[in-house]
Amino acid sequence: MAAGKDPIAASPVVAGRRYDAALHLLDRQLVDPDGRLVAKVDDLEVVEGADRRITLTAVLTGPGALGPRMHGRLGEWMVAVWSRLHPAEQPRPGRIPMGDLVRVDSAVHVGRRTAGLGVDGSERWVREHVVGRLPLASDEDEPSEQHPPTMEARQARERADDDVAGRRRMVHLLGLPVLGPDGVRLGFLADVRLAPTSGVEGVLPRLVVDGLVVDGRHVGSMLGYDRRARQGPWLLRRIVRRIHRNAGYLPWDAVETVDWDAGVVRVLRSDLDPLDVATR
């Protein structure tokens, strides 16, 4: 990304696989090309462009990203401990840019080896100070460990990332109250639907927020039962649907604005579309 330029606003939405951020991306396991488990998608980084469209820019991992999603004192404590133990002065959560993702199925697959991603600080620390000191920690013919990106390389990457203004996280977006045209609260933002655009980030197309999933209830995952008409078992489906009977969908063109500071989403109409739309 060139410094100073904001390329994110341009690309239009195209046909293709749609994802729901909370359902398909958040809390999913990240896997590298060797099948090694990297981390969880603890949060997602988004950027609001000049045209007010919100684009997905990176995956965030680690206690710095997971803490805020815990919504409470536990989360604050998690972030506090992490920033105390982190070697950097102003620690940032582990960040994997969208360009490094190659596929989303039952896991989120990245194209680069774990060692090259720079998000495994705690694993390295434990390896060096605890496990490495135990007898027989490694076999004789161990190939040399891939070296992590050096501090300089990491800082250079971070500086380049800094050029993109207005970086926010999904945790700041999900859960916001959704207000209709007359200020009446329609519900809370349970999930956002992401659509591909004609722009490309590495292997995957650039994803942009294309719709809102609004739910009357503040908490409670819908466990995926809302998205598919006939997912079993019957008993659970009935119960979950009943609990979340006020949930609905709003396409992006019904959204007036996302007011980050006030912490609300303002929309242009009060009637929600039904949810039973497959995401494919």
Next chain:
Amino acid sequence: MKKYFAVALGVLTAIGGFVDIGDLVTNALVGARFGLSLVWVVAVGVVGICVFAEMSGRVAAVSGRATFDLVRERLGPRVGLANLLASMAVTLLTFVAEIGGVALALELASSVNELLWVPLVAAAVWVVLWRARFSLIENVFGLMGLALVVFAVAVWRLGPDYAALWHEATHPTKPAGEGLPTYAYYAVALFGAAMTPYEVFFFSSGGVEEHWGTRDLATMRANVFVGFPLGGLLSVAIAASTALVLQPAGIEVDTLAQVGLPVAVALGKLGLAVALLGFFAATYGAACETGLSVGYSISQYFGWQWGKYVRPAQASRFHATLLLCSIVAAALLLTTVDPIKVTEYSVVFSAVALPLTYFPILVVANDPDYMGDRVNGRLANGLGSLYLVIILVAAVSALPLMLVTKAGM
């Protein structure tokens, strides 16, 4: 030919690995106190664990993801964390009980005090988890656990009236001297012992360890549908042996030593030696399983690399967790707490934690995103939903029953 051998090995290890200290103690205790009037609970529990183990095994084989991995995905980080803490607490308690069980078995074999064995056993369990290959752990302790078949042999040797036994098992009536709450309490305890929460975490993670794919589904189902019921039969044999020998004498089981006495009566020293080997194998194997399960759950929640299928240095946080668990378990046992008492509490708390474990599995096994076209069929869903109700009833009634009966007094 090789395929048949693999299936046979899998079934045998499933049988031998089914019984752990919870099953040993609870079945022996219930047999001595209630005869065979609670055998129906073992049957219900075994069917339940078969249903859910098949589901979790299928999830692992088809999606390549282990169960706890998916708990956080479906429930979210907060509820997932609550689930993790509760399951981990129960599994850790069970881990403590298993290590205590190994120490007790060694004490019976050697006359060296249990407390002296505890640090050694905890260290030995950890070393096995640190270096031994996963399949080695499964196969060695699973096959050794078959020694517990000696209980079935003992029952046969005692020459019981099989018709009377069958009648007692199939016409469950609360014994005259016991109250209904006590009967219900032990039903819940037996249920918790049969449907241990850690089993499904271990089973699905084991599936990922052994790189199961869709071609392994048939073998996995054979292990579950043949191995587990036969393992359940072993549990019933233990209950029957104490019902035949201890119940008429008014002996109540509160030590591991008493569990072995029926075998001594029926088969003498040789039988007793085999029983001790069985105790050792069952508890050591279960200690490895529960220890690994704690490591699996934490790692899968946070997304850490876990497993024995990678070199220890590549799963450092996972192995550090295992080390910490072993140390904590040893420390807890060195406070001279009675491992049998820990076992009795662990099975009841297992019953309380069951919904946390089984509910997410039922959800995930139905999700085409993970399962493709191998989502649950009508039978699996019907049984799964039914069992979810049973599990909720057991979980909700466990603690009140424990208080009312003062833990089964």
Next chain:
Amino acid sequence: MTGPGRRVAGLSVTALLLASCVTPATGHDSYSDKAVTSVRAATSEVQTARLVLQLLSRHRIFTPYADETLTANEEAVGSIATTFRSVQPPRGDDELRDAIAGLLSDAEDAVGHARIAARRSDPVGTGDAAEELRGVAGDLARAEERLS
């Protein structure tokens, strides 16, 4: 957890803890229950000791195993006896207390003799201990019958 949720949880925990701490009301019935429980528990230990001695005499059990079991039995009976003796009997139950305490003391002695004889591998001693245990077991059974 939200405010009201936390309060409910706190109250529930307190209620559970209190319920487990509350001692049953004193009175003849409850003392009689305690006596029955102690007698039953002692019977279990005495009968286990008897079974172990039988197995020893028929060479169907290893000596260390027998020793471990008998030692555990001895400790258990001792603890049952001590616990029972420490309970304050209600008025009018002093005779009951003395009778049961005496019985539990006999059980303690019998199991102790069994442990000693077994450890010495003394066949005469084990024979005597077995007889003693048989007598105590009978007394305990009669006591339980009278109390129920």
